[in-house]
Amino acid sequence: MWDEETETECVNDIVRLTAWKASDTYGALYNDLMQEVKHSAPGARLSARLRTALERLSPDDRRLLCSRTRDGCAPLFIACRRGNLEAVEYLVHVCNADLEQRGVYEVRVPDERSVHCVTALWCAAVAGHLPVLRALADAGAKLDAGSDSGSTPVRSACFMTHLDIVKFLVERGADIHRPNHNGGTCLINSVQSLRLCTYLIDHGAEVDATDMQHKTALHYAIQEHRLETARLLLARGADPRLTSRAGDDALRTAALKGASQVMALLAARVRYGPSRLADAYELLGATQLDEFNDVSACLAAWRRATALRHATGQYVPKVPEQEPRKALLYMREWRTMAELEACAADADTLRIQALLVCCRVLGKEHKEHVFRLMYRGASYADSFRYQRCIDLWTWALEIRLEKDSILYPDTCHTACALTRLLLDARGALPAQPHEDVVHIAELLMNALPEAREWLVPRPVFKKQADTFDRALRCLAHLLHLMLDTASTDEERAHVHRRMRRVVELQLRSAHTCDTLLHLSVSRLTVIRSSYCGEEAGALFPSVSLAKALLAAGADPLRRNAARCTALHVAVLPYNFSSALVEALLAGGAHLDQPNKFGDSARELLALNAHSAVRPLRHVTLQCLAAAALRRAPAAPAVPAHLVHFVDLHRP
Known part of the structure; x- marks a missing residue:
C-alpha cells in the first residue's frame, strides 16, 4: 500500500541516485565509455579496462549508466550510428541497455538536412549497418518504431536506398504499408530506385497509395524525372488519371516539371483527347521557357500543340477562354502557326504567352501559376522594369x-x-x-x-x-x-x-x-x-x-499593451524629433499620461537633450489636478463627467 513512508523512501532513493550520478567515479566511467564508442574503430571491442570497470557495477547500475545521454544520444545509439557491432552486442547483452531509448539522428542527403528523434534500430537502418541491425532485431528491438515524424525504419531505409536493409526488415515482418505523419509510404520514398520499387511491389506495396497531398508514387517519379520507375509503375497498374490535391494528374505533372520523356510515355500508353494533349504540350513549353530558359524546346512543344489543335482540319479551341488582363499587357494566346512564329521573334512576348498558358491550363489559383507570376515579376524588377x-x-x-x-x-x-x-x-x-x-x-x-x-x-x-x-x-x-x-x-x-x-x-x-x-x-x-x-x-x-x-x-490617447500612447513611443530617443512630438501634442496627446510602468511622456521627454519642445506650454491645470488626485492618499469623489479624464492619468 502506498503511504507517506513509502513516498519518503522513494524520494530518498532518488536523492541518492542523483548524488551517485554526479560523483566523479560515475562521470569518469561514463566519459570513458562515450570516448570509446565515439572514436574506436568500427569492429573494435571496448577496452579490457573499461569492460572490467563496467562489470564491477551491479546490473541496474550498468543499465543506468548506459541510459545516460550526451548531446541527446546514449552510448548504444552512438555505437549503432557508427556501425560498431562489438560495442553494440556488449551494451545490449552485458549492460542490458534500453533498446528503445531514443537519440538524435541527423540525416544528411544532397540539398537536405533533417534532425529526428529515433530509436537505435532506426539509426542503424538509415545508416546502412546491416550487422548491427540484425543484432538489435535478434535482441528484440521493435522493427516498426517510428521517428518523431512517424517514419518507420523500413520507410526511412527506402529513402536512403538501402535495398539490403529493406529486404532484411521485410523478411523480419516490418510493415511496408505504414505511412509517416504526412502520408508518405515506402513506395513513394523509393521512386529513385527501380530495383527497390520492384521489390516493394512484389511484396504487396499498394501502387496507388496517396499521401496527404493526394500524390501517388507515380506523381513523385514524374517529379524527379524517373522514366524507368514511371514505366514500371504504369506496367504494374498505377492509375495515371489520379489527381493531387492541386488537381494535377500524371500528364499535367510531367508538363509542370518539364519531363518530356515521361510525357511521351504517357501519350503512348494512355488515351488522351487532342485538346488534353495540346494543353499538356503548351504547358510543357511554358515550363521549358520559365524553368529552363530553353526557347527552342519551348517552341518545339508549342508547335506540336498547335499542330494537334489543327490536325483534324477543324480547330480545337483553347478552353476556358481568358479575359485580357493589364498585367499581361492585354495579350491573347496564339491560335495559328503563323501567330506563334510572330511571337517567337520577341522574347518578352514569349514569356507573356507562357503566363497566359499557365493561367488557362492550371487555373489562376494554382500555386504554380502564382509562383510563376512572382518569379517573372522578380525578373522584371531585376531589369528595372x-x-x-x-x-x-x-x-x-x-x-x-x-x-x-x-x-x-x-x-x-x-x-x-x-x-x-x-x-x-x-x-x-x-x-x-x-x-x-x-x-x-x-x-x-x-x-x-x-x-x-x-x-x-x-x-x-x-x-x-x-x-x-x-x-x-x-x-x-x-x-x-x-x-x-x-x-x-x-x-x-x-x-x-x-x-x-x-x-x-x-x-x-x-x-x-x-x-x-x-x-x-x-x-x-x-x-x-x-x-x-x-x-x-x-x-x-x-x-x-x-x-x-x-x-x-x-485617437492620440489610445494605449497599447504596455499602456503607452503614441507620444510615449515618439519621445524615445531613437524615435524623437521635436516636429513629431509637437504634431502629436497639437493633435490632443497628453504629456503627463502614464504608461503601466508609471512613466509619463513628459519624464521621457527629458532624456532628449536637443528637444525644442516646451512641456509647460502643453500641461494644463486640469492635468495637474488629475495628477494630484492620483497621488491623494484617499480618493476623493470625482464628478461623473471628469472620471474619464482622471482615468487617463492613471497607469
Missing part, C-alpha cells in the same frame, strides 16, 4: 487574397514584396504609382479586419500573429506612400477619405496592440522581403503620416 513587376505582383496578391487569408504566409510574403517594390521604385518610374499604391492599400484594408477577428479567440499561434503584424506594417508604409504620391487636390481628398476609413477600422497589432498611429511614430516599423534583399531605407517616424491620421480622427 518596375511597373511590369508591380502589375504582376498585384495580380498575384489579388489571387492569394481571394483564395487564402492575409494570415497565410505566402499571401503576406507577396504583400511585403509588393510594398518593398513600391518603396524601391520611388523616383525610378516616369510617374509615381499613386493608383497602384491606393489599390494595394485597399486590398489590405479589406483583408485585415477579418484577419484580426480570427486572432481574438485563444490560443493565438505566434506565426499567425507575426504574419498579421507584418501585414499591418505594410499598410502603414502604403499609407505613407499614398500621402507621398498624391500630386493633385483630388488625389489628396481621396487619400483623406481613405485615412478616415482606415482609422474607423481601429486596427491593432496582434502582439503589442499598437495602432497605426503608434506604428507611424516608431523607427521599428520596417518591412523585409526575401524578394527584395535588405530592408528599405527607414520611412518612420513619419510626421506627415502621424498628422494625416490625427486629422482623420485617430
Whole structure:
C-alpha cells in the first residue's frame, strides 16, 4: 500500500541516485565509455579496462549508466550510428541497455538536412549497418518504431536506398504499408530506385497509395524525372488519371516539371483527347521557357500543340477562354502557326504567352501559376522594369487574397514584396504609382479586419500573429506612400477619405496592440522581403503620416499593451524629433499620461537633450489636478463627467 513512508523512501532513493550520478567515479566511467564508442574503430571491442570497470557495477547500475545521454544520444545509439557491432552486442547483452531509448539522428542527403528523434534500430537502418541491425532485431528491438515524424525504419531505409536493409526488415515482418505523419509510404520514398520499387511491389506495396497531398508514387517519379520507375509503375497498374490535391494528374505533372520523356510515355500508353494533349504540350513549353530558359524546346512543344489543335482540319479551341488582363499587357494566346512564329521573334512576348498558358491550363489559383507570376515579376524588377513587376505582383496578391487569408504566409510574403517594390521604385518610374499604391492599400484594408477577428479567440499561434503584424506594417508604409504620391487636390481628398476609413477600422497589432498611429511614430516599423534583399531605407517616424491620421480622427490617447500612447513611443530617443512630438501634442496627446510602468511622456521627454519642445506650454491645470488626485492618499469623489479624464492619468 502506498503511504507517506513509502513516498519518503522513494524520494530518498532518488536523492541518492542523483548524488551517485554526479560523483566523479560515475562521470569518469561514463566519459570513458562515450570516448570509446565515439572514436574506436568500427569492429573494435571496448577496452579490457573499461569492460572490467563496467562489470564491477551491479546490473541496474550498468543499465543506468548506459541510459545516460550526451548531446541527446546514449552510448548504444552512438555505437549503432557508427556501425560498431562489438560495442553494440556488449551494451545490449552485458549492460542490458534500453533498446528503445531514443537519440538524435541527423540525416544528411544532397540539398537536405533533417534532425529526428529515433530509436537505435532506426539509426542503424538509415545508416546502412546491416550487422548491427540484425543484432538489435535478434535482441528484440521493435522493427516498426517510428521517428518523431512517424517514419518507420523500413520507410526511412527506402529513402536512403538501402535495398539490403529493406529486404532484411521485410523478411523480419516490418510493415511496408505504414505511412509517416504526412502520408508518405515506402513506395513513394523509393521512386529513385527501380530495383527497390520492384521489390516493394512484389511484396504487396499498394501502387496507388496517396499521401496527404493526394500524390501517388507515380506523381513523385514524374517529379524527379524517373522514366524507368514511371514505366514500371504504369506496367504494374498505377492509375495515371489520379489527381493531387492541386488537381494535377500524371500528364499535367510531367508538363509542370518539364519531363518530356515521361510525357511521351504517357501519350503512348494512355488515351488522351487532342485538346488534353495540346494543353499538356503548351504547358510543357511554358515550363521549358520559365524553368529552363530553353526557347527552342519551348517552341518545339508549342508547335506540336498547335499542330494537334489543327490536325483534324477543324480547330480545337483553347478552353476556358481568358479575359485580357493589364498585367499581361492585354495579350491573347496564339491560335495559328503563323501567330506563334510572330511571337517567337520577341522574347518578352514569349514569356507573356507562357503566363497566359499557365493561367488557362492550371487555373489562376494554382500555386504554380502564382509562383510563376512572382518569379517573372522578380525578373522584371531585376531589369528595372518596375511597373511590369508591380502589375504582376498585384495580380498575384489579388489571387492569394481571394483564395487564402492575409494570415497565410505566402499571401503576406507577396504583400511585403509588393510594398518593398513600391518603396524601391520611388523616383525610378516616369510617374509615381499613386493608383497602384491606393489599390494595394485597399486590398489590405479589406483583408485585415477579418484577419484580426480570427486572432481574438485563444490560443493565438505566434506565426499567425507575426504574419498579421507584418501585414499591418505594410499598410502603414502604403499609407505613407499614398500621402507621398498624391500630386493633385483630388488625389489628396481621396487619400483623406481613405485615412478616415482606415482609422474607423481601429486596427491593432496582434502582439503589442499598437495602432497605426503608434506604428507611424516608431523607427521599428520596417518591412523585409526575401524578394527584395535588405530592408528599405527607414520611412518612420513619419510626421506627415502621424498628422494625416490625427486629422482623420485617430485617437492620440489610445494605449497599447504596455499602456503607452503614441507620444510615449515618439519621445524615445531613437524615435524623437521635436516636429513629431509637437504634431502629436497639437493633435490632443497628453504629456503627463502614464504608461503601466508609471512613466509619463513628459519624464521621457527629458532624456532628449536637443528637444525644442516646451512641456509647460502643453500641461494644463486640469492635468495637474488629475495628477494630484492620483497621488491623494484617499480618493476623493470625482464628478461623473471628469472620471474619464482622471482615468487617463492613471497607469
